[in-house]
Amino acid sequence: MTGIVALKSAYAVTWIAQLLYIWYLVGRYRRVRKELKDLERSR
């Protein structure tokens, strides 16, 4: 692995990991909001 490939790979890993985590948080947030709304509606 050359230096420039390693540099690009490391930067890609850093940003993909953070973006995946944000995507996971958004998905989880939507599920919880929906569940809260369902609970309020069924009261």
Next chain:
Amino acid sequence: MKPLGIVFVVFTLALLAFSTYQALFVAPTEQTMGEVQRIFYYHVPSAWVAGVCFFVNFLASIAYLWRRNLKADALAAASAEVGVVFCTIVLMTGPIWARPVWGIWWTWDARLTTTLVLWLIYVSYLVLRRFAAGSQTQVLAAALGIFGFVDVPIVYMTIRWFRTQHPQPVMGGGESSGLAPEMLHAFLWNLLAFTCVGIVLMAVRYRLQLLENQVEAAHAQRALLGVNQ
């Protein structure tokens, strides 16, 4: 999201763009390693944010055990998860950096091994929170958070205590350590940007944990009413 939160997110994004520019285009190329050394500007700030998150988890765990405060427990959960994300980045970018410089992806030296142990401790913390049932889960998680934090200063000190494959301290390591001023500026900008990203992620995850607690409480209330009827 509150207006202050939006302003902080915009500030963080601008800071990230600026710090990335500093790391890739402004900081000089290191003479021995060449371009690959620029991984330093992401690798070290990620490790810093992971350490800060685990420290927040440590404090929040103590606060929870002391006061049984659910907000402290939510903060502990949020900080551990964000810490694991950044620790994962450290463990992935490190070997990518090591391969062209050392000729190997991994070696069981003190710094690398203790970092892997740290990651395993906090992954087990998250697994415990996710799968353990019963009222004592939060107490057990807090205890694990407090004792697990012991590994953070050990990770920090390993390159001072042992001769490792991992480089000796770049800063605070005596007279022979230090960075060129342009490199130091780029590094500090990235440190600040990554710290802000860590704060944003922790705040979002904390809010999510509070909402999940709210849902859980509503379910418990419904179950109780169902039993009483």
